[in-house]
Amino acid sequence: LGYPTAMVFGFNKEEPTVYSGARNIESVMRFALKEVNSLVESRLGISKPVEEVENDTGIVELNDKNFDANVFTGEENWLVQFYSPECGHCKALRPKYEAVAKQFKETAGVKFGQINGPINPKLFVRFNLKFWPTLMWFPAGTDKDFTPIVYNSDREVDALVNFVKKQLNSGPISKEATLDGDVVVLNDYSFDANVFSG
Numbered sequence: 001l002g003y004p005t006a007m008v009f010g011f012n013k014e015e016p017t018v019y020s021g022a023r024n025i026e027s028v029m030r031f032a033l034k035e036v037n038s039l040v041e042s043r044l045g046i047s048k049p050v051e052e053v054e055n056d057t058g059i060v061e062l063n064d065k066n067f068d069a070n071v072f073t074g075e076e077n078w079l080v081q082f083y084s085p086e087c088g089h090c091k092a093l094r095p096k097y098e099a100v101a102k103q104f105k106e107t108a109g110v111k112f113g114q115i116n117g118p119i120n121p122k123l124f125v126r127f128n129l130k131f132w133p134t135l136m137w138f139p140a141g142t143d144k145d146f147t148p149i150v151y152n153s154d155r156e157v158d159a160l161v162n163f164v165k166k167q168l169n170s171g172p173i174s175k176e177a178t179l180d181g182d183v184v185v186l187n188d189y190s191f192d193a194n195v196f197s198g
Contacts, residue, residue, distance in 0.1 A: 008032070010039040020118045020132070021086035034119060057098045058105040062113040064122040070113065071138050078138040079151075079164060080113040082124065087132040093155055097135075100160045109140065110168060135160075137167050 006028070007016035017035055021027045062070060062080065071078045081097055083090040101112035117124050117132060127136065127148065135151035142148075149167070153159055179185070 008035045010035055017119060017121045018124070020084050027086060031118065038119070057101045058112060059098065059101045060111060060113045062115045062120075062123075064120045067115070067120075067123055068144060070111075072143050074141050074143075075109075077110045077140045077167060078113055079110070079167075080115060080136050080138065080148075082115050082117045082127070082129055082132065082134040082136070084118050084132040085116060086118075090133045093133050096155060096157050096160065099157050100164065103161060104164060107168075110164065137163075139167065139170075 006019040008019065008031075009016045019028070019031050021031055060070060071080065079100075081093070083093070097112070097114070104110050104112070115123055117129065123129075127134075136148035137151060138146070138148050151160075151163055153163065
């Protein structure tokens with residue numbers, strides 16, 4: 001976190017919401033009102049639907065509460081964008097991300113999600129995010145202990161489409177070590193079991 005840092009200590013005092021938006025009165029007030037609304041809803045037991053699809057893009061609006069239930073079902077691959085509404089790079093990526101999601105809307109086995117990072121700080125901390133936007137791939141069959149694949153390449157539609165196709169063609173993540181010639185291939189699941197097994 002940088003300085004100055006503004007945080008709201010709402011419902012869960014141990015996990016404050018970090019404000020990372022614009023430093024003007026209107027943006028700070030919108031953020032504060034949204035946080036107060038969230039606190040009131042949580043105290044009244046009002047919950048939002050688990051899956052909210054945005055317009056015709058097919059992008060699922062994820063949050064701290066519905067992330068695991070959606071992403072770690074084991075049935076589908078997910079490309080998830082962590083963004084901030086105030087971020088210029090996020091605004092530039094948005095139409096491209098929507099275009100990619102539309103191209104795969106009818107493709108079985110893949111879903112697209114997005115998380116408004118400033119109002120979902122638990123996920124920001126959990127995945128050790130450093131900047132907005134961040135794109136992460138969560139392969140089907142993974143669980144909460146899996147370290148997602150961070151997309152660190154060109155943010156143009158063609159590059160993103162190729163990344164998704166490559167990931168879909170790579171198959172499911174194996175929990176066992178595999179052999180590639182004389183080389184043992186490990187991943188997040190198979191590393192500890194093979195390296196630290198004695």
